[in-house]
Amino acid sequence: MTLFFLALAGFLSWIISTVSGGGGALLLTPAVGYLVGARAVAPVVTLTSLLGEPTRIYLFWKDKDIDWRVVCWYLPGATVGALFGAWVFATARAEWLQVVVALFLISTVWQYRFGERERSCPMRAWAFLPVGFVVAFFSGLIGATGPVLNPFYLNYGAIKERMIATKGVNSLAMHLVKIGTYTALDSLTGEYLLYGTAAGIAAAGANWVGKRWLERFSNRRFRQLAIAVMVASGATMLWTQRDTLREVWENSTGWGTMRGRRAGS
Known part of the structure; x- marks a missing residue:
């Protein structure tokens, strides 16, 4: 039953990911954590993405939607960042990083004025070098940061098929390193x-369904859906780290100490 539910979660997550420009890995994260444990999240989600991306690349390659200029700038930084992040994963706790990423994702709803604004700031192709390093480092450390790249692609002018196809190539290389x-x-x-194979096979099949739906969306509708998924992903990450947030709150306010004293008395 665990394999079945992981496969179902992978399928649903990757349909949403295909029609909204990413987020499948982050949406899959709570399911993996609940079904097989928090320590399994990074490797299982990475393997799922690794198996799901080749199908996505194949589907969009035929339409020549890949922006190879972005790929050339992104991959060097992402390769180093993914290697470093996966190495740190073996020895470090990364709960607070998930909180930072979550807050950034939620803030996009204001950055793009609920999808009405096409760009929040100018973005050049060369900027994907440092962006690739930072995002890949976080991804290697916490397992998934897919929607974090969406604001940068939107600011660059890549939308719908162009965004998804280019992200697919970049993500495949990054996940191989991880x-x-x-x-x-x-x-x-x-x-x-x-576990990762079960979810990954289902994710590969979901790309076919998602691409058909994507073709029906306008650019404005796609942008709104992408922002909605970013906010939902951020909220999901905050929920999974609620114990960390509670601990920070108690330590900063002294509430935990007061509660301990009351319990002792």
Whole structure:
């Protein structure tokens, strides 16, 4: 039953991801954490993405939607960032980073005025080099940051098929580096491999359905949906880190100490 529910979660997450420019990995994260444990999230979600991306690239490659200029700038930074992030994953806690990423995602609803604004600031192709490093580092450390790239693609002018196709190539390379590092550091167990494969096969099939739906969307509708998924992903990340937020609140206000004293008395 665990494999079935992971496959179902992978399928639904990747349909949403295809029609909204990303977010499948982050939407899958709570399901993986609930079904197989928090420690499994990064390797399982990475393997799911690794299996799902080739189908997406194939579907959009035929229509020549990939922006190779962005790919050339993004990959060097993302390769180094993914390697570093996956290495740190083996030894570090990253809960507070998820909170930072979540707040950034939620803020996009104001940055783009609920989808009515096409860009929040200018974006050049070369800027994807440092962006790739930072996003890939976070991805290697916490498992998924897919929608975090969406504001940069929107500001660059890439939307709908162009965004999804270009992100697909970039993500595939990044996930290859991450999965290799997880394997080398013994973070990808046989059990995690099975879970990721089940979700990944379902995600690959979901790309076909999502692409058909995407063709019916206007640019404005796509932008609104992309922002909605970014906000939903951010809210989901905050919910999964509610214990961390509670701990920070209690330590900053002294509430935890007061409650402990009351319990002791």
